[in-house]
Amino acid sequence: MTIKKIKSHCRHCGQETNHSILSEHSESSRDEYVYDRAYQVIECLGCETKSFRDVLEEIEHAYQIADDEWEIPTSITVYPRFIKNHRSLSGEYYLPSLVGEIYGEVLLALKEDALVLAGLGLRGTVEAVCNDLNIDGRNLEIRISKLASAGYISRKDAERLHGIRFMGNDAAHEIKRPDQVQLSVALKIVEHLLSSVYILEEEAQGKIDTLITEFEQFKELLGKKLNSFAIGDELPIIGFLGRDIRRVKDSLPALEAELIDAINKGEIKKLTKGKLDKYNNSKNDLQHYVLA
Structure with missing residues (x-):
């Protein structure tokens, strides 16, 4: 046959x-x-x-x-209906529930040629990301700028997201129907945002060495490193972290301040504060910690 x-x-x-x-x-x-x-x-x-x-x-x-x-x-x-020349976002399951739901509704609107609703939904997706990341501000213009200043996106990304804001405002206030080309570009911008903030962050964890700026990540890394040392060992953070110090170098003063505060409050019991002394010919005295 x-x-x-x-x-x-x-x-x-x-x-x-x-x-x-x-x-x-x-x-x-x-x-x-x-x-x-x-x-x-x-x-x-x-x-x-x-x-x-x-x-x-x-x-x-x-x-x-x-x-x-x-x-x-x-x-x-x-x-099922489809969006021409569009491939599903890889790692969509990493998105927070509400962000994923709104993004899914945007795709549904595009598949059904509901272009005004799609424009509103793309703007709503950006709003949902800001809400999830606790980025505040009296309007979306300020919140997008804060996304960049907080380091979640680049300045160029912020400029593109303002384009989504303009399009969403036109759809909401002037009932202006965006065309397919505009929405295709806008969808790529929003998917880049979702990928950068959520998906790549999850996929990179434990697979490549990334910079650490959050205390919880620092505490997790330090905890793993301490397993290689013996009780009573007294070293500064650079001694415990070894080559991984490069991952926290720029944020170390703030992270170490949080570490000392946590030790003083009894929240971290594996370490106690030790001496202030030089380490490996360092110019300045470094705070040492004793592994308990």
């Missing part, structure tokens, strides 16, 4: 690919309205993703384009 092959969009591959037709039902009308219609179950020959395809040929509206040639208007609808 010969397998019939067609070109169709694959939602998993994010592009037009070769498909095989697994099943097909056809119907026609030659009465009041003349048409041919085919309902097809198709499968991508690359990833094996299956879809449903509705092909309508409106013979009633055929028009002549040459002496012996006619053009038949044909509409093709593929289900």
Whole structure:
């Protein structure tokens, strides 16, 4: 049996690919309205993703384009609906619940060609990220700027996010319908934000050495390093961390201040404050800690 092959969009591959037709039902009308219609179950020959395809040929509206040639208007609808040339965000499961829900609704709006709602949703996704990160401010303009100043995004990223803000404002206040090109670019900007803030952060943990600026991360790293030392060992932080000191170098004064505060409060029991002394020919005296 010969397998019939067609070109169709694959939602998993994010592009037009070769498909095989697994099943097909056809119907026609030659009465009041003349048409041919085919309902097809198709499968991508690359990833094996299956879809449903509705092909309508409106013979009633055929028009002549040459002496012996006619053009038949044909509409093709593929289900589930898809966003053309878009691939699913890898690691979407790392997104916080509310952020993920709003992002999912944006994708649904784009698939259904609800462009005003999609514009509002993209702006709402940025708002949700700010809420999740506890970035405050009386309006989104200030909050986007604070995202950059807090180090979550770059200045260039902030400039692009302001474009999302403008588009969302136009959709909300002027009921201005953004076009597909604008929304395609805006979606890439928002997905870059989600990937940078949540997905890459999770995927990088434990796989590559990244800079540490948060005390909880510093405490976790220090705790692992202490396992290599014996009770009674007295060293400064640089001695305990070794080459990993490079990961906290710029933030060390603030992190060490938090460490001392936690030791004084009895929240950290593995270390006690020791002497102030030089270490490995250091210029200044360094605070030492005793492993308890």
